[in-house]
Amino acid sequence: MEIILYIAALIAAIALLVIAVYLGMTLKSTSKTMDEVAKSLEEMTGEVKGITDQAEKLMEKTNNLLEDINGKVAKVDPVFDAVGDIGVSLLGLSQSVRELATLATNKVQTNEKKIVQAVSFSNSILAFRDKMKANKAAKQAASEANEETINL
Structure with a gap:
């Protein structure tokens, strides 16, 4: 019976050794994967930093362009105001001419x-x-x- 115990202990030791070997291989593979993930993250961080720098430059250029456009629009605003005033004046003149024509027509009709x-x-x-x-x-x-x- 003692032999069976030794055989059982040997089988258990071999099984533990096999589990340990597979566990070691899995951990080694996981370690490689984690190293690759870390490398990828470093590369992505570098690329994101480059993209961020470019985005900041683009935002700065966009803000400068927007300020320039706002300045030019501010210079053109009086022209649009003047055109609006001319439109209002022409509308008033048109209404006056229409009223005068209506008045003349009415006078002619009453004196016909x-x-x-x-x-x-x-x-x-x-x-x-x-x-x-x-x-x-x-x-x-x-x-x-x-x-x-x-x-x-």
Whole structure:
């Protein structure tokens, strides 16, 4: 029986040795992986630092450009204000002309009958004058014809 105990102890020792060897290999592999991860992190940190530096430079340039644009826009603002004032003035002028045209149209419409009567009256006067000239010419022609008949 003692041999069985020794054999069992030997099997247990071999099993522990195998477990220890596999555990060592696993730990060694894990150690390599962790070293590679550390290297990768260092490389990424360097790249991120470079990107961060470039991003800071880009932000600085963007801020300078924004300040420049704001300065130029501030210089152009009075022009837009002036154009807006001109637009308001033109609108006021347009409204005034529209009101004047409406007023004139209304006056013409209210005085339309009077205008028609005045035109009709002036046409009547002109027709009467023409008749008077025609009568005068006829009388003069008759008188000249009378004188010629008397002289003959």
